Each structure stands twice: as C-alpha cells, then as structure tokens.
Amino acid sequence: MFRIRKILDNTSISNRDTIEQVREILKKQFPSARKEELVKISLQLNDPMKYNYRSILFVVENSLGKVKAFAMLLHMPDIKIAYLELISTAPGKTGGGIGSALYEYIREECLLLGVRGLFFECAVDDSTIISDETILKQNIARMKFYERYGVYPIINNIYASPVNVGDQDLYYLMMDTLGQEKPIDLKLGHKIVRAILERKYGDLISKSQISEVVRSFKDEYFICRAPKYIRKPVTSKVALKEREKIILVVNEGHDIHHVQELGYVEAPVRIPIILEALDKTGLFLRIQPKHVSDKLLKQVHLGAYVDYLRRACEIIEPGKSIYPIVFPLRNMARPPKDIELQVGYYALDTFTPLNANAYKAARGAVDCAVTAADAVINGTHIAYALVRPPGHHAERRTLGGFCYFNSAAVAAHHLSSFGKVAVLDVDFHHGNGTQDIFYERRDVLTISIHGDPKFAYPHFAGFKDECGEKEGEGFNINYPLAQNTTPEQYRRTLISALKQISKFTPSYLVICLGLDTAKSDPTGTWSNEAKDFKEMGRLIGALKIQTLVVQEGGYRTQTLGENAGNFFEGLWSGFVG
Structure with a gap:
C-alpha cells in the first residue's frame, strides 16, 4: 500500500526527510543533475515569489514513509497553466502502476487548480535525431505512456531545437488539455511558452534565443501531433473519482x-x-x-490532566455528575487529594460536568x-x-x-x-x-x-x-x-x-x-x-x-x-x- 502526499513547504522534520529522499532519487536517476537543481527543490517550496510560480511536490510513499516516486508541479496562476517539472520513480520501482497513479493524481490537482492545461517536456522520439538505440527506446516508452492519456507534443515550432550545436538531449513541449475542449490561441500560447522558458531557463538561455523559440509558434491555435503509438487513449478526460467524496x-x-x-x-x-x-x-x-x-x-494535553480525566471518570458512580466547587489557583503545586475537589484544578467553569462516560x-x-x-x-x-x-x-x-x-x-x-x-x-x-x-x-x-x-x-x-x-x-x-x-x-x-x-x-x-x-x-x-x-x-x-x-x-x-x-x-x- 502507498499514499500520494502533497508537500508545500519544508518546515517539518518529516517533510525535510522526504525532500532528502527525493534528492537521493534524483542523484541516482539523473546522475548529470546539477547540484543547484538539487538544492533548488527546497528553495522553490519556500520562496514562490522568487521564481514566479508556486511549487507543489508530490511524493508516493509507503506506510513507513519511504519515497517510491515523486513529481514537482509548478503552478503559474497568472497565465492559468501548470508545468510538470519532474516526475520519477525510485530506481527499480517502475512497475506496479505507481507512475500512472501519480500522473493521474497530478491531472486531478491541475483540474482543481483551474488551469487551461498541463505542460511539460518529453525527450524526442525521432530516430533521425537520436542515434543511440537504447536512449531512443526509452524516449519512445515515455511517449507511449503519455499517449495513453491523449497527450502529445505541440508541433510546428522549434522548441526541440538544440541550444548548442550537436546537442541530442532535446525535448518536445507537451500539452495535456485535461480533457478540456477550449483551445489555446496564439496570443496565450506565446505567453505560455515565454513564461516557461524564462522562469525555467532564464539563467541558461539568452533572451534572443527565447524570443526566437516563442516566435516559431505561428499556428492560430496550439496543434498537437497525431497519435503515433496508441490509437485509442485510455482516457483524455480527468475524473476526480473517490477523492471528491468527503470522508x-x-x-x-x-x-x-x-x-x-x-x-x-x-x-x-x-x-x-x-x-x-x-x-x-x-x-x-x-x-x-x-x-x-x-x-x-x-x-497536546498535559499528561497529568489526561490521566486525571481517565481516573476520575473510572471511579465516578454511573448516572452521577460532579462539578468543581473550589478552584485552587493560588496554589497550583498542591492540588486537593480528593477526586471531586480536584475538578476545579482542571476546570475553567462550573457547568461542565465529569461523569462515568x-x-x-x-x-x-x-x-x-x-x-x-x-x-x-x-x-x-x-x-x-x-x-x-x-x-x-x-x-x-x-x-x-x-x-x-x-x-x-x-x-x-x-x-x-x-x-x-x-x-x-x-x-x-x-x-x-x-x-x-x-x-x-x-x-x-x-x-x-x-x-x-x-x-x-x-x-x-x-x-x-x-x-x-x-x-x-x-x-x-x-x-x-x-x-x-x-x-x-x-x-x-x-x-x-x-x-x-x-x-x-x-x-x-x-x-x-x-x-x-x-x-x-x-x-x-x-x-x-x-x-x-x-x-x-x-x-x-x-x-x-x-x-x-x-x-x-x-x-x-x-x-x-x-x-x-x-x-x-x-x-x-x-x-x-
């Protein structure tokens, strides 16, 4: 059994321990990840104003608090989108439906946030670009996963072009509409692409490069690639299921x-x-x-108070109620020995009774x-x-x-x-x-x-x-x-x-x-x-x-x-x- 938990800050010991587990997964799954990226997780949670988005860390953990998978979602309410920055399972834990459960959970959250769409990057699956067959196979597997939900790359743009000559580590910009039918027009689309690039890569990509990528989106509305691997998605719409019930x-x-x-x-x-x-x-x-x-x-409560309530209620005659008659506030160190007299030592008023139940x-x-x-x-x-x-x-x-x-x-x-x-x-x-x-x-x-x-x-x-x-x-x-x-x-x-x-x-x-x-x-x-x-x-x-x-x-x-x-x-x- 596992649970999916949202983390919005690192104020508690439990959250700090969980964030450290996430860092360890990142180190193992992404050995080339920069140290700054690992440190940034806590900073994102604690200082949304600095990054111009609110970060939500989702963790899949077992009953012992061991993290099995995680995802980082960036909420940009000013343009009404969410951006999935990271999603990963722990090494050796790709089975069991954990990844699917986590992604479906995130889609539900996006729906609750009222966003126009969920955006993220997915490595290109083009055999003319990716020469390493192992990497290509991995990229195709990821794309198949998202196609199950009716999610595809946005086409007719240069988003996946290399930053530096010879780069093969390239990514499509993906769009999950969450089953909503209203399209993203070009004006809003330019805002979305610019916001993603500036807020995510502003320290790595020049302003001129960002503008070039933004201008490459020219269609009247965002258009996604046709299905390539799965003709019929499992579901493109988001269902809140049991989570919408009030427990x-x-x-x-x-x-x-x-x-x-x-x-x-x-x-x-x-x-x-x-x-x-x-x-x-x-x-x-x-x-x-x-x-x-x-x-x-x-x-939460004083131990002596908890013990007194239990002991007093055990010895009070059934059907009888006792009320405080003295309040020994002048000598808190020497309460009366009698159970009935002690009520005032633990009471605020004269009308709340103690009884057997x-x-x-x-x-x-x-x-x-x-x-x-x-x-x-x-x-x-x-x-x-x-x-x-x-x-x-x-x-x-x-x-x-x-x-x-x-x-x-x-x-x-x-x-x-x-x-x-x-x-x-x-x-x-x-x-x-x-x-x-x-x-x-x-x-x-x-x-x-x-x-x-x-x-x-x-x-x-x-x-x-x-x-x-x-x-x-x-x-x-x-x-x-x-x-x-x-x-x-x-x-x-x-x-x-x-x-x-x-x-x-x-x-x-x-x-x-x-x-x-x-x-x-x-x-x-x-x-x-x-x-x-x-x-x-x-x-x-x-x-x-x-x-x-x-x-x-x-x-x-x-x-x-x-x-x-x-x-x-x-x-x-x-x-x-």
Whole structure:
C-alpha cells in the first residue's frame, strides 16, 4: 500500500526527510543533475515569489514513509497553466502502476487548480535525431505512456531545437488539455511558452534565443501531433473519482455521554440530526475510526490532566455528575487529594460536568478527528469528524465549555508533522483551548471568528490583541464580533480571515465547525441561515487547501441538519465544483 502526499513547504522534520529522499532519487536517476537543481527543490517550496510560480511536490510513499516516486508541479496562476517539472520513480520501482497513479493524481490537482492545461517536456522520439538505440527506446516508452492519456507534443515550432550545436538531449513541449475542449490561441500560447522558458531557463538561455523559440509558434491555435503509438487513449478526460467524496468519521459511541440536566444543550440528538441531512447530499464516504495512542494526546494535553480525566471518570458512580466547587489557583503545586475537589484544578467553569462516560466519549472524538486527519494526509480533499462532545474550549490542562479533549487541536498537531497548518474556528464562541495550545507556535496559524468575549463565553479570551507569544507572535488572530452581527458582516470578516490563511500558505486547513452562529441558536445571538452556511462553505472550499472539519457547537436542533448539509454542499462545490 502507498499514499500520494502533497508537500508545500519544508518546515517539518518529516517533510525535510522526504525532500532528502527525493534528492537521493534524483542523484541516482539523473546522475548529470546539477547540484543547484538539487538544492533548488527546497528553495522553490519556500520562496514562490522568487521564481514566479508556486511549487507543489508530490511524493508516493509507503506506510513507513519511504519515497517510491515523486513529481514537482509548478503552478503559474497568472497565465492559468501548470508545468510538470519532474516526475520519477525510485530506481527499480517502475512497475506496479505507481507512475500512472501519480500522473493521474497530478491531472486531478491541475483540474482543481483551474488551469487551461498541463505542460511539460518529453525527450524526442525521432530516430533521425537520436542515434543511440537504447536512449531512443526509452524516449519512445515515455511517449507511449503519455499517449495513453491523449497527450502529445505541440508541433510546428522549434522548441526541440538544440541550444548548442550537436546537442541530442532535446525535448518536445507537451500539452495535456485535461480533457478540456477550449483551445489555446496564439496570443496565450506565446505567453505560455515565454513564461516557461524564462522562469525555467532564464539563467541558461539568452533572451534572443527565447524570443526566437516563442516566435516559431505561428499556428492560430496550439496543434498537437497525431497519435503515433496508441490509437485509442485510455482516457483524455480527468475524473476526480473517490477523492471528491468527503470522508466522514462518526463518533459512534458519543451517546453514552448524556447529561440530562436542565439547560445542558450539548445533547446526543445533535449527531443523528446532522447525519440524516448529510445522507441526503450524496457527498460522503464513511469510514471507521482507528484508536489513537495516548502518546499523541499527551503531546497536546498535559499528561497529568489526561490521566486525571481517565481516573476520575473510572471511579465516578454511573448516572452521577460532579462539578468543581473550589478552584485552587493560588496554589497550583498542591492540588486537593480528593477526586471531586480536584475538578476545579482542571476546570475553567462550573457547568461542565465529569461523569462515568465523559472520558470515553471525548477519547472517541479524538480518535475520529485523527482518523479523519490521516485521510487528508493520505490524499483526501476534505474529511469530516462528526463528534461530540466538542473540544475547542479544552486547553492544554483544563476542561470547560462542554469540552474535555481538544480533538481539533490534536488532529492539527498530527497534521503539522507533514506541513504547516491553519486552524479556522467558526464557532460562535472563541476557541480558547486551541489558542492556548498553539499560542507559542508559528507552524500552526490559529484564527477564530466569534462573539466578543465582553458578552460571550469564555469571557477571558478571544480579544483582538491576543496575537501569540515568542515564536508564535503574529500567528494567532482573533476576530471578536458584536452581539448583533449580520450575515453580511460575518461574511466580510470570514473573507478577511481567509486572506490571512492564503498568505500563510498552509498545507492543511482545520475547520472547527460551530453551527451555533445560526439564527435562534440558544447559545448565540447571530442570525446565519442555511444560505449563509452554504456561502461560508463555498468561500472556504475555494481556497482549495486539503481540509479537515471537526464538529464543535450548534444547538438549535430545528435547523442544525439543514445548516450542516448546506455548509458541506458549499464546501464541496467551492473545492471541487
């Protein structure tokens, strides 16, 4: 089994190790590659402005993280094309369909990027030019591979002419239309060819040579060579297949946590209501959660806090809930010995209970969120952890706001091993727990749009001037909004937040989905309706960042399902549509 993973930066240890494996493959497969080209891989990922294109490294790796193949895609949004700079399997790993799977994956990505075409170079297969029979055979094999997808060289130009007299290392410019029927006219064609040559070879080819090649393209539209080896392509169109499905992971054991007390709105009925609405969309593919070790959980939450929750819930009498009655903040080093008295040592408020099933339900929510995160790491566009209890109020060492473990934060921390992460909290209440956990980190950008803490829970966090500390300074952004914020005002704020996320260029996006911004929600004061949630989802999806959604609040059961369904329809259409 293998997975295909996108790498957009080299900030994590895992990504740096993967990039080094890619360099080793390059050295073995292309012994003549310049040292500058090997170093350039990291530079391209980290500084797109310098090269005037955005680089995306795709790696095929096994369950142990061993790279079996890779490709480097250059996205040039100003001319709406993508350029496949490199694609290679590891030595001795050409079989097994890895190359095909990788190329098909890249075609899907290009479709999502909205480009007019995918361009790349392929060595010439002309026997009058290539005298070495072994090399000619290799070149023909490559051309056959691309012809399977209906991809051919652009003809009637001198692109494949030698730079220096006697050169036999020559390449056609190939065009994959991705099954789109709109042709490339000459004006756009000249822009494309010039951009490729200048951005790729500006330091190797003179401006006059570049201009000469550009002028050689004279046809009214780009024309490709007729099929030479395969008369009927396997497919020329791009199908998104299962990757367009939203992976759904449900905390099936959530209903054991049922606090039947007046005013406790975080009820089990929330999950089946949302599920019923999701089933109607046809967008979801459900998978089962896998158990996550305590090691990962304790990288996010204080170990003593995790152990206390498990121990306390094990000894609490079934059917009974305990609440904090003392808060030993003046002497944190000497907590009470009694389990019930210790609650205040790990609590933010007086209305979040501990009971026999709180730990089990919260632990299951973590398993679901991390399982969904793994689906995203493995290539899924969007995954949804439908869980309760919620988690975004749980700080590193405290529970509160119906939250025990911060499922979204654990998942975001897990994702951060594979690239930068942005967390966007759209719950009505500030995500104080997520802010607390990542407040000193720069690899995880945390953004929260919420009711001003002057009137909304948690009251002590979520102010605009809380911007992060130490390495994390500037990587925490709060948007506290007024009590009577309108849907239009909310939408404008969301757009501002999404601009911050785009600027951060994360590999992954985690959405803390609170549906309590809805009209008449018992815990909120805003008035978002189904159409507003759909637009919210569309705007987020349009970022086209691999996205994990983790369920947080939302308590008006009359509209909960409708709002959830509309959000995901918008998210899917923004990303894939």
